[in-house]
Amino acid sequence: MAAQPAHYSLHSQGKEIVFNVRQYFQKEKENGGILDDISKVTCRTAAATKISERTVERMCKDARDNEENQSPKFMSPKKRKRATPIMDFFDNFNEGVLCRTVFNFYEKKEIPTLEKIHEEMKTNLSYPGGRESLRKVLKKIGFNYANVDGRKFLMKRNDVTYARCKFLREMRALRSSDKNIIYLDETWINQNYTVSKCWVDSNAETAMGVRVPTGKGARLIVLHAGTKNGFIPGAALVFQAKNVGDYHDQMNADTFENWFQTQLLPNIPPSSIIVMDNASYHSRNIHKPPTSASNKATIREWLEKKGVTVPEGLLKAELMHLVTRHIADTDTNFVIDKTASEHGHRVVRLPPYHCQYNPIELIWAQVKGYVSKRNTFRIADLKPLVHESINNITAENWKNAVRHAENLQDDDAKRDVVIDHFLNSFIVTLTSSDEDSS
Incomplete structure (x- = not known):
């Protein structure tokens, strides 16, 4: 052979x-x-x-x-052991760092190219991935490319920038009026959630650490709300969900709306401002606008309910154009917004990709940290432990979290002015290309 x-x-x-x-x-x-x-x-x-x-x-x-x-x-x-996906590296905190890294280039009057952003992320955050992965994340959090004097650079989509500016102006006015502001959100905690490292006796020949069960185990979803003075009494909802998919998939509009009416609204002061994100279960439409999949009769009916005069003989494309024209920014048409308004409250929604403006994100990190150090990995013990961790959060913790979120909002409002002046000095045109030639 x-x-x-x-x-x-x-x-x-x-x-x-x-x-x-x-x-x-x-x-x-x-x-x-x-x-x-x-x-x-x-x-x-x-x-x-x-x-x-x-x-x-x-x-x-x-x-x-x-x-x-x-x-x-x-x-x-x-x-071979597969590396942790780069997308997992970008939690809410790291996405915020990435966003601010881009904005910092604007403040320095530099064009933020992918190469520059990649180098900054490697230096400041020990980002382990390459430029292509970073490009995908930037697109995911609302950036796209623009042409500036023949060069391409990253900028926030106009709709995202508009939503942020609108939110910041609104919150600035509400804070100055001394309104009571409620922040709500959901999170999850797995049965086997624990710290990643701990001290062990390295001198013992048979040194054993804590045995963590394999897998993530059952999952608890936690829904709560708070103000700068602490959690809202009686508003905690902790329940076990199916251990599949993302925790957002385990929530639904019925569960959230029931909690909103029975546990939140009865326990908050009159004329409160309720801040929340745009999760689908927060945003069920009362009268959902028609889409291109709707038939002409349904589209016409929706327009007539809006008080729009619809001439006879219009084609479907013309009817959909009327729909687009008559969905006003202020006409959210959401069940939650209507319910809050009927009880004398007002809902303010976070701009897309800006969860850092919600101080409860910092509170959730403290709750999870408390659980991770005391978890017994038994589902029967986890729910009481979660309630214990919530009770362990002080008013001072909430004051600090709210102060931090408000400082971020103020900093970003000032940064938006700087960026606007910077961009105004260029002729900027959006491009459909994802390529960055730099």
């Missing part, structure tokens, strides 16, 4: 056999055997295993850097 060519592919077990054969002949040489130089070791290994000398050298290259008789780990591609 002829020796296999150099490109011949072996599985991990075969590679380890080749390495062990070579090690055997190497030992024989060292013990005064018939082999007197390293080339003969390789030659005899190739002859014994029926593969080429070049392939033997290539597979054993890593072994030369190891200690004698220490076998390298030849892992097959299927058995």
Whole structure:
């Protein structure tokens, strides 16, 4: 049988056999055997295993850097441990850092290119990914490309920028009027949630850390609200959900609206401002606007309910154009907004991709930190522990979180003015291309 060519592919077990054969002949040489130089070791290994000398050298290259008789780990591609997806690196905090990294370039009167942003993220946040992954994240959080004097750079989508400006102006006015502001949100905690590291006795031969069960276990969803003075009494909702998919998939409009009416509204002061995000279960429409999938009769009916005069003989495309024209920014048409208004309250929604403006995000981090250090990994103990962690949050914790969120809002309002002046000095045109030539 002829020796296999150099490109011949072996599985991990075969590679380890080749390495062990070579090690055997190497030992024989060292013990005064018939082999007197390293080339003969390789030659005899190739002859014994029926593969080429070049392939033997290539597979054993890593072994030369190891200690004698220490076998390298030849892992097959299927058995290699997959790296943590880069998208998992960008939690709410890191997304906020990324957003501010882009804005900082504006403040310095520099065009924020992907290359510059990538270098800043590697330096400031030890970002482990490449530029292509970063490009996807930037697009996900509302950035797109614009042409500036023939160069391409990143800027927030106009709709996102508008929503942020509107929110910041609104909140600035509400804070100055000393309105009572309620912040609400949901989070999740898994049964096996714990700290990633802990101290162990390194001197003990059989040192054992805490045994964490495999898998994530059952999942609890936590829904609550608070103000700068603390959590709203009686507003905690903690329940077990199906342990599949994202926790947002486990919530629904019925559950949220029931909580909103029975646990939140009865426990907050009159004329409160309720801040929440735009999750789908927060935003069920009373009269959902028609879409291109709707028939003409449904579209016409919706327009007539809005008081729009609809001429006869219009095509479907013309009817949809009327729909677009008559969905006003202030006409949210949401069940929650209507319910709050009927009780004398007002809903203010966070701009997309700006969860950092909600101070309860910082509170959730403290709640989870408390749970992670005390978790017993039993679902029967987890729910009481979550309530205990909520009760452990002080009014001072909430004051600090609210102050931090308000400072972010003030800083971003000032930054928006700087960015606006910067962009006004260029001729900027949006581009559909995702390419950054820099």
